[in-house]
Amino acid sequence: MTMALIEVEGLRKDFTVTRKTGVLRRARAVVHAVDGLTFSVERGEIVGYIGPNGAGKSTTVKMLTGILVPTAGRISVGGLVPTDRRTELARRIGVLFGQRVQLWWDLPLIESFELLRHMYRVGADRYRENLATFRELLELDPFLGTPVRQLSLGQRVRGELTAAMLHDPEILFLDEPTIGLDIVAKQRVREFLLRANREHGVTVLLTTHDLADIERLARRILIIDHGRLIYDGELEALKRRFGPRRVLVVDLVEPAPPLRVDGGEVVRTDGPRQWIAFDGDRITAAALIAAVTAVAAVRDLTLEEPEIESVVREIYAGRARPEAGPIRGS
Ligand SMILES: Nc1ncnc2c1ncn2[C@@H]1O[C@H](COP(=O)(O)OP(=O)(O)OP(=O)(O)O)[C@@H](O)[C@H]1O
Numbered sequence: 001m002t003m004a005l006i007e008v009e010g011l012r013k014d015f016t017v018t019r020k021t022g023v024l025r026r027a028r029a030v031v032h033a034v035d036g037l038t039f040s041v042e043r044g045e046i047v048g049y050i051g052p053n054g055a056g057k058s059t060t061v062k063m064l065t066g067i068l069v070p071t072a073g074r075i076s077v078g079g080l081v082p083t084d085r086r087t088e089l090a091r092r093i094g095v096l097f098g099q100r101v102q103l104w105w106d107l108p109l110i111e112s113f114e115l116l117r118h119m120y121r122v123g124a125d126r127y128r129e130n131l132a133t134f135r136e137l138l139e140l141d142p143f144l145g146t147p148v149r150q151l152s153l154g155q156r157v158r159g160e161l162t163a164a165m166l167h168d169p170e171i172l173f174l175d176e177p178t179i180g181l182d183i184v185a186k187q188r189v190r191e192f193l194l195r196a197n198r199e200h201g202v203t204v205l206l207t208t209h210d211l212a213d214i215e216r217l218a219r220r221i222l223i224i225d226h227g228r229l230i231y232d233g234e235l236e237a238l239k240r241r242f243g244p245r246r247v248l249v250v251d252l253v254e255p256a257p258p259l260r261v262d263g264g265e266v267v268r269t270d271g272p273r274q275w276i277a278f279d280g281d282r283i284t285a286a287a288l289i290a291a292v293t294a295v296a297a298v299r300d301l302t303l304e305e306p307e308i309e310s311v312v313r314e315i316y317a318g319r320a321r322p323e324a325g326p327i328r329g330s
């Protein structure tokens with residue numbers, strides 16, 4: 001059997017926390033931050049790792065990158081056990097925690113890069129080439145000479161991303177890489193990651209609260225909650241499974257009473273525009289469009305697809321949760 005690039009089996013992490021319960025009293029409690037995770041990631045995949053606040057995402061990334069020792073379970077990243085082989089692993093992975101500062105606080109950004117270059121023994125040509133690419137793609141030039149402490153969140157995150165990639169890692173672990181970025185910068189980071197994946201085959205595990213990141217980048221997602229996997233599969237399959245009904249929006253030549261078509265139900269009208277909801281499993285969009293055009297003169301049609309936002313909102317709220325075990329999408 002061949003091994004996947006990242007393998008996680010029965011992974012757990014407990015934290016013991018003490019809480020103040022009175023003037024002199026403290027109670028100890030155990031938090032099961034990661035509670036029995038099993039999954040694997042193949043080389044070249046971009047996997048979205050999502051879940052509500054406190055679900056255990058960052059804790060997982062910390063274990064995968066060797067920062068935290070698991071309470072139980074097995075991890076293999078590129079054939080290495082992260083906590084046993086941290087140095088070796090560091091040469092092969094890139095890590096970004098958007099919420100934490102990893103760069104040297106008092107150094108200008110460019111000096112951080114120089115230091116990393118020496119730490120990772122990146123060749124001079126390679127370094128020059130990579131830095132030039134990142135400067136352009138992430139628009140670093142205006143603040144390359146600025147101490148990290150003076151950077152805005154979005155500037156710092158772009159710097160951190162560069163730092164994570166200067167040594168051409170095979171695997172990127174990105175924990176909220178678009179946090180604090182404006183729309184244009186987000187777009188640039190996404191393009192940048194797609195390019196790294198497409199052109200260099202970089203494998204990416206990506207945590208984010210911005211589902212547009214996921215839509216743009218990941219075909220496959222893992223959803224965790226309370227430290228457990230609740231979905232492992234394709235984004236599209238998730239949408240099909242839990243997505244609200246699809247809606248056909250019809251612009252009629254003239255305003256009309258709600259159309260009556262088999263398989264569809266008019267849920268809203270506004271002048272000549274009508275919204276027809278339908279169940280994609282029962283009738284195809286094509287069949288519905290044919291039925292509509294048979295009974296009315298149509299000027300324009302658009303199809304509203306289920307939105308990932310609403311699907312995920314339902315899942316986080318527990319309304320679309322499978323009763324037992326993770327759902328595996330196809
Ligand atoms: N060092 C720690 N000591 C004690 N508890 C911790 C520690 N780190 C994390 N936790 C707890 O473990 C749980 C998972 O935290 P984690 O940071 O992994 O969540 P997350 O999914 O990354 O959330 P977010 O989306 O808010 O970043 C939370 O209940 C958190 O309070």
Ligand SMILES: [Mg+2]
Pocket residue numbers: 057058059175
């Ligand atoms: Mg986190």
